[in-house]
Amino acid sequence: MKAIIGTGISACAHASLNLEADFYDKARFPGGRMSSKPFEGKFFADIGATYFKNSVEIQKDGRIYKRSLVDWLKSKGIQAKTYSLDGNSSMSFCETGMQSIAERLLSNKTVHFRKELKKIYKTENDKTSKFQLEFTDGSQGFYDEVVITAPLPQAIELLPEGEIQNIWKEFTSPYNHYRKTLVACGYWKNLNSKTYLELLNLENKSFLRKGNDAEYISIESSKLINIDNVSQQNREFSIRNQKASPFDSEQIKDSGIVIMIQFSEKFSESYFGRWKSSSGEPTDTCYEQFNLQINKFFTGLPSPDRVRSHQWKYAQAENSMLGKTGILNLEHKNFKDYQAIVKNSGIALTGDWIYGPRIERIFMGEIERISI
Template identity: 30%
Template sequence: MKTAIIGSGITGAVLAREIQDSIVFEKDLDIGGRTSTNEFSERERFDPFSTFFSDKISYSGTNNSKEEFSLLSYLAKNEIDVECILSTFSSNHYYPKNGMKEMIKKILSKNQIFLSHKLLDISRNPQTNQWVCSFQNGKELGFDRVILTPPLPKSLACLKSSKCMSEWEDFISPFVEYKASTILVGIWKGLSNETNRKLADLHESTFFRKNEDAEYISIESSKFKESEDSLIVMIQFGQSFSSRNLERWVTSNNSPTRFAKITGESFFQKFFISKGFSELKDQPPLELFAFKKRYAAPDRSLWKKEDLHLSSELFLKYIELGRKHGIWLAGDWVFGARISRCALGATTLASQL
């Protein structure tokens, strides 16, 4: 059966790898979605959204048996050569050495991908009984089934011409909530030898900031080792902060506002002082990037924080609804905002088609 997969994040990539005769459509100019990597230059880059992943997660099998999924094992089993480095703050957290986008690119290496294809609508062709996907660029293509991985509100909007929208909307409506996040990235160049020595001694890459505005702070340049003369620091702010400051800090085209440029430096200063980089506390970044994103909260996805349960009434209803219409809603809104959960959900969904 010919399958359209909408979205090229981790869910879409694994689905495409698992499903024969599938085509991936991505609305942006590059693959990855929120598992993307921004390249500042040939030597400097950073992951603005997903900076690491948990390797092993548990789930309940079809006979209520306790099972375990490992993303690293999945990559190895499928001969997907991605060099991943163990983080220093957890024995179960890793990050791809060359960035998240490189991992997605290698998972999708055998698949056909169409970029700059924003899906607008899905409707049934009564003559062929196929689903017709209408894209913003004017193309209309027919498929036997369609899997949508974008955020649920966007996916549901594409089903407005479909009779199955009301059923999916009723099923999924309790979970259509999101977290808002503001991300600030500062880049410093031409560091002194003393600062470089301190960076070399700083083995941690991510610092969790509980009960503060910053959800976590990540030194991206400690991950990308070739950036030896630069420092890339990323701050992801928590939901309460973002709800107050999303529009004040980030413009509609994901650029830092003037307010963010002035105020954001105080967060970098606090971090530098706490880590002993006194020489940087009054030095503004050479480049400043800002991002905003909305994603499913782990406790608001279809399976919440619980294990994926393949025998649960909820999962069986989800499978039944997809099979009935030939349309599936997937992604982090369904499986949870964790890379390994999305990969597990994608392999599970593919096995049920």
């Protein structure tokens, strides 16, 4: 029997293969870096991964294969939509939020939430060698294999002390640096229709701005809206009443907007301890910085009705074994050495430190790894 620690991207790859396993997560909901923050009604913001590419190229068995995450999800009953990210039409997303992918894939699995792993011990007897999992609530579990999807600094501390921990610590040391990322999301409940449609009709809805404090900005609510239909409504309204503004306040009834900002590594390091209160609510600093950055980018936008915040201590591994872009080479010597350690130890540490931060690389790479 296998235990999988975490319910994020890597764990969902295992879940999609219908392998027998128990899943554990210290959080209340699944998703990990695919988590979403809800607002009123249908509105939400993806606070980690927001989009993914259709496919990734994987090298194994002397050949290069193209593996489509969109097609894989479709085979599991999950529909992805394409979207333009700074003019790139190959990006995809889930209109019910990235977290819903995890919820769907884990829906028929044994998942234990609010279950934080404290330590793994190796127990041996004459017949079998198993791992004892000890949780912070005092409960225990016994398994033949363990998969840990947590960031490396956390994963290493969970391992059995001695040979297993030392081997993994030495092997993963080149990949153990992570960047922090602060996130803030604003919800505007009833923008005036002129401002609402100006935002909605922007050519791009997501903006990658390297070198700026607000490194990535996404109009998350645009995922919920059929842009073509709205544009057609604008045209029809103008034709019917040429004297009236196409931004008339009576035209658009549902004018909620959600905008998410992911901040740069430098900014996140500076403000990391001042972003969330002890109760988990955004601090005054978070409110001030969010409004400041929003108005630098969307001039004249009023303060949002609500702000939600998040802080990723281990947002992404900076030096991934197989790189962040390009072909995933599963014939790479380091990857073969990794597979040997997994086989010999009975424990697999996995995640973006192997495949890079992109969802399609982690998801399809882990599926291929399991099948080798």
